[in-house]
Amino acid sequence: MVEAWLVDGLVGGLAIGLRLTCRWADYLDCTGIAAILSAKTYLMDNFTSKTAVITGAGSGIGRQLALRSAAEGMHVVVADIEVPPMEETAALIAEAGGGGEKALCVQTDVTDAKSVQALADTAFEWRDGVHLLCNNAGVFVGGLMWERTIADWEWVMAVNVFGIVHAVNAFVPRMLEQDEEAHIVNTSSMGGMVSASFSGPYFTSKFAAVGLSECLAHDLATVEAKIGVSVLVPSLISTNIGSSTRNRQEAFANTPGHETSDSGRSIEEVLVMSVAEAGLDPAVAADKVFAGVKAGDFYIPTNDTYDTQIQMRYEDILTRQLPRVPPID
Numbered sequence: 001m002v003e004a005w006l007v008d009g010l011v012g013g014l015a016i017g018l019r020l021t022c023r024w025a026d027y028l029d030c031t032g033i034a035a036i037l038s039a040k041t042y043l044m045d046n047f048t049s050k051t052a053v054i055t056g057a058g059s060g061i062g063r064q065l066a067l068r069s070a071a072e073g074m075h076v077v078v079a080d081i082e083v084p085p086m087e088e089t090a091a092l093i094a095e096a097g098g099g100g101e102k103a104l105c106v107q108t109d110v111t112d113a114k115s116v117q118a119l120a121d122t123a124f125e126w127r128d129g130v131h132l133l134c135n136n137a138g139v140f141v142g143g144l145m146w147e148r149t150i151a152d153w154e155w156v157m158a159v160n161v162f163g164i165v166h167a168v169n170a171f172v173p174r175m176l177e178q179d180e181e182a183h184i185v186n187t188s189s190m191g192g193m194v195s196a197s198f199s200g201p202y203f204t205s206k207f208a209a210v211g212l213s214e215c216l217a218h219d220l221a222t223v224e225a226k227i228g229v230s231v232l233v234p235s236l237i238s239t240n241i242g243s244s245t246r247n248r249q250e251a252f253a254n255t256p257g258h259e260t261s262d263s264g265r266s267i268e269e270v271l272v273m274s275v276a277e278a279g280l281d282p283a284v285a286a287d288k289v290f291a292g293v294k295a296g297d298f299y300i301p302t303n304d305t306y307d308t309q310i311q312m313r314y315e316d317i318l319t320r321q322l323p324r325v326p327p328i329d
């Protein structure tokens with residue numbers, strides 16, 4: 001039961017106060033803001049014979065996360081919107097010694113809540129549990145913000161943000177119910193930690209992925225769940241991210257002639273070139289994920305430049321300035 005009432009705010013405005021008589025009262029202070037009881041995420045370090053679900057597993061980082069999960073002795077649900085690359089990932093797992101029964105392909109569109117529910121149904125039924133969930137599917141949309149269409153924004157938010165929200169709703173209640181050690185890894189980006197020009201839609205979605213991951217970790221810690229959370233923060237990785245539009249669904253299509261803008265096209269070309277020339281091997285990113293999860297790290301950056309980039313940002317925030325754009329490698 002929550003009783004709400006209006007009180008005078010300190011600056012003469014109105015604020016809403018909450019009096020809680022529900023079972024969560026111990027966790028909340030009188031203004032309804034969660035009190036921080038513990039800032040530590042749950043640590044999972046045994047993966048053998050457990051089950052992993054990886055979205056966006058047909059390519060790039062997701063494929064390497066799937067292969068690395070199999071190498072850890074896990075059974076892997078390989079989920080992607082694109083079928084042939086997803087099947088290739090499963091074949092690579094079999095070739096690497098996993099055999100045909102180590103991977104299960106489930107075509108999934110993470111923008112569709114029903115599709116993600118169906119993925120969860122299949123995954124939980126397959127091996128009687130899910131212990132590692134990597135919400136990794138992602139797409140890039142860049143360009144000057146005001147030049148990108150509402151359909152552009154809806155698409156990038158649907159994949160990069162709602163893709164994770166759908167999985168939280170579909171998987172977490174059942175992960176809580178199974179009451180076994182588990183971990184969730186959400187792929188954000190260095191673009192979720194620092195800002196820059198020409199990447200508004202993508203960076204905005206990745207900032208949201210960071211915020212929702214932190215809140216999820218706090219919620220899980222509050223209910224003392226055996227489920228940890230980490231955020232993967234990749235810098236440039238050599239993948240197919242620069243050709244994300246290959247997977248753009250009809251529902252998010254732009255009207256003919258408005259497919260992109262000049263600035264959008266230019267930044268996508270720069271991205272394709274940069275990841276090809278300077279991108280890290282995605283297998284290294286997957287190794288960092290397992291090392292980070294085993295160490296109990298919440299933030300898992302792929303590059304050592306992370307420290308300087310984060311430091312610059314928070315120095316500027318503390319001096320009330322627009323954060324500088326750090327060199328992003």
Ligand SMILES: NC(=O)c1ccc[n+]([C@@H]2O[C@H](COP(=O)([O-])OP(=O)(O)OC[C@H]3O[C@@H](n4cnc5c(N)ncnc54)[C@H](O)[C@@H]3O)[C@@H](O)[C@H]2O)c1
Pocket residue numbers: 055056057058059060061062079080081082085108109110111136137138139140159187188189190191233234235236237238239240241242243244247275279
């Ligand atoms: N490559 C980089 O430099 C870089 C940097 C920072 C963050 N990231 C993030 O890493 C993640 C993986 O991307 P990547 O670089 O491996 O790119 P990628 O294009 O190689 O792989 C992305 C995968 O997601 C799948 N996908 C796209 N839309 C989907 C949907 N609606 N439902 C299910 N699957 C879908 C694609 O088919 C593809 O297999 C993304 O979240 C991306 O934003 C990448």
